[in-house]
Amino acid sequence: MTNWDRFLDSFFNLRVAAEYLPKIIEGFWLTILLAGCIILAGIAAGLALAVVRSFAIRPLNWLIIFLVDLFRALPPLVIIALLYFGLPAAGLSLSGFAAAWLSLSLVLMAFTEEIFWAGITAVPKGQWEAARSTGLRFFQTLTLVVLPQALRMTIPPLTNRTIAITKGTALASVVAVPDILGAAQAGVSFSFNPTPLTLGAIAYVVLFFPVVILGRWVETRFAWKR
Amino acid sequence: MTAATPIVQAPIVQARGIHKHFGALHVLKGVDLVVAERELVFVIGPSGSGKSTLLRCLNRLEDPSGGSITVDGIDMLDRGTDINKARQRIGMVFQSFNLYPHMTALGNVALALRKVLGLDRPAAEARARAALERVHLADRAGHYPGQLSGGQQQRVAIARAIALEPRVMLFDEPTSALDPELVGGVLAAMRELRESGMTMVVVSHEMGFAKAAADRVIFMDDGRILEQGPPAAIFGNPQHERTRAFIGQIERH
Numbered sequence: 001m002t003n004w005d006r007f008l009d010s011f012f013n014l015r016v017a018a019e020y021l022p023k024i025i026e027g028f029w030l031t032i033l034l035a036g037c038i039i040l041a042g043i044a045a046g047l048a049l050a051v052v053r054s055f056a057i058r059p060l061n062w063l064i065i066f067l068v069d070l071f072r073a074l075p076p077l078v079i080i081a082l083l084y085f086g087l088p089a090a091g092l093s094l095s096g097f098a099a100a101w102l103s104l105s106l107v108l109m110a111f112t113e114e115i116f117w118a119g120i121t122a123v124p125k126g127q128w129e130a131a132r133s134t135g136l137r138f139f140q141t142l143t144l145v146v147l148p149q150a151l152r153m154t155i156p157p158l159t160n161r162t163i164a165i166t167k168g169t170a171l172a173s174v175v176a177v178p179d180i181l182g183a184a185q186a187g188v189s190f191s192f193n194p195t196p197l198t199l200g201a202i203a204y205v206v207l208f209f210p211v212v213i214l215g216r217w218v219e220t221r222f223a224w225k226r
Numbered sequence: 227m228t229a230a231t232p233i234v235q236a237p238i239v240q241a242r243g244i245h246k247h248f249g250a251l252h253v254l255k256g257v258d259l260v261v262a263e264r265e266l267v268f269v270i271g272p273s274g275s276g277k278s279t280l281l282r283c284l285n286r287l288e289d290p291s292g293g294s295i296t297v298d299g300i301d302m303l304d305r306g307t308d309i310n311k312a313r314q315r316i317g318m319v320f321q322s323f324n325l326y327p328h329m330t331a332l333g334n335v336a337l338a339l340r341k342v343l344g345l346d347r348p349a350a351e352a353r354a355r356a357a358l359e360r361v362h363l364a365d366r367a368g369h370y371p372g373q374l375s376g377g378q379q380q381r382v383a384i385a386r387a388i389a390l391e392p393r394v395m396l397f398d399e400p401t402s403a404l405d406p407e408l409v410g411g412v413l414a415a416m417r418e419l420r421e422s423g424m425t426m427v428v429v430s431h432e433m434g435f436a437k438a439a440a441d442r443v444i445f446m447d448d449g450r451i452l453e454q455g456p457p458a459a460i461f462g463n464p465q466h467e468r469t470r471a472f473i474g475q476i477e478r479h
Contacts (some may be wrong), residue, residue, distance in 0.1 A: 129318075130326075131338075132313070133285055134387070135390070140341055
């Protein structure tokens with residue numbers, strides 16, 4: 001057996017591939033489900049925190065900034081481990097899926113709060129003044145005038161961060177979630193052949209390439225007419 | 227009731243003893259400003275003299291540190307006053323236009339009509355169109371601010387303010403950000419507004435416009451009103467050295 005044959009047999013073994021493809025496909029859908037739940041919860045929570053922060057209620061803002069900095073500082077894997085292995089000691093056990101979802105949602109929330117907040121503060125003060133001078137209330141100005149402009153500005157960093165965090169779904173495999181990576185690793189253990197990992201890598205590309213392209217489309221779609 | 231009873235019209239704007247501090251900076255040092263109905267008052271003065279701050283105190287974009295302000299009979303500084311309701315009666319036009327970039331000209335004008343006055347969309351848009359008509363921009367209703375010249379943007383901003391049918395209009399250096407060739411259109415819109423009987427307070431250095439249209443010119447310096455009077459008196463025969471120096475400087479440009 002030449003080295004080349006050995007390489008092909010290790011990474012592109014058709015027999016192993018055929019055997020473990022169904023598991024990888026199941027993992028693919030599970031990854032999509034997990035990523036979707038993280039994106040929804042994380043972005044919604046981040047936006048909510050940024051909106052609350054704009055009310056400038058000081059003790060509340062200290063709390064928000066503390067939470068945001070905490071979840072930006074902690075490695076996501078540490079949060080997952082804490083929730084999955086630590087909570088049962090407190091009498092509360094989460095499934096691997098729930099622990100991964102909650103952890104990564106909190107991290108995405110922290111980052112998107114900062115992104116939305118930066119967007120809100122980047123809208124010129126004159127926009128607030130013009131809107132308020134016509135009698136619009138604070139919250140109306142925020143939602144009708146400021147946020148639509150802030151959101152447009154935040155789309156590029158938001159797509160980047162969202163992609164980065166959803167790739168973190170692979171961490172769920174550590175807490176026994178059979179996502180793409182989890183399924184691939186299980187396949188490797190059972191078959192003593194790394195081909196399932198190749199399938200996993202392909203699955204990630206198939207999953208994230210459209211996401212990246214969608215991100216580009218969204219960025220151009222929401223650019224202002226000039 | 228006797229025939230001799232004069233009709234005493236309360237002034238629309240009555241600001242008394244206005245002070246404003248920004249930290250250690252004392253920007254307004256006891257300013258009185260009374261504006262009668264249909265009057266056009268021009269406020270001039272060097273930069274940093276407090277003209278814009280005074281204007282912004284009138285609709286409480288800035289909170290004065292002291293004094294009293296009533297506009298159209300409403301106590302603007304009373305905590306019980308619904309400031310959003312009061313602001314409907316006070317239109318404001320800004321140096322940098324401040325149009326909402328994500329809305330068309332029509333959308334800009336219609337927003338407050340829908341959300342503040344509570345008109346439904348067709349009614350709001352009809353009224354917005356009429357306001358754009360008044361600044362001769364009905365044909366630009368569907369354009370976004372980025373597709374309009376500075377002068378057109380400023381006229382849309384005027385339409386946005388007058389659509390609410392305010393009792394008084396405040397102009398904060400409305401032509402300062404414009405290329406010279408675009409100033410004329412904005413001044414024409416302001417002149418037409420003036421001719422329709424609108425009460426106006428204008429912070430601006432457009433001396434030609436002041437001479438032609440103002441009822442009164444106020445010269446501010448260092449947070450105080452130094453002198454005021456009809457444009458002919460202020461421009462032709464200023465009493466204070468500072469006024470003379472300032473007007474000399476402006477006219478040399």
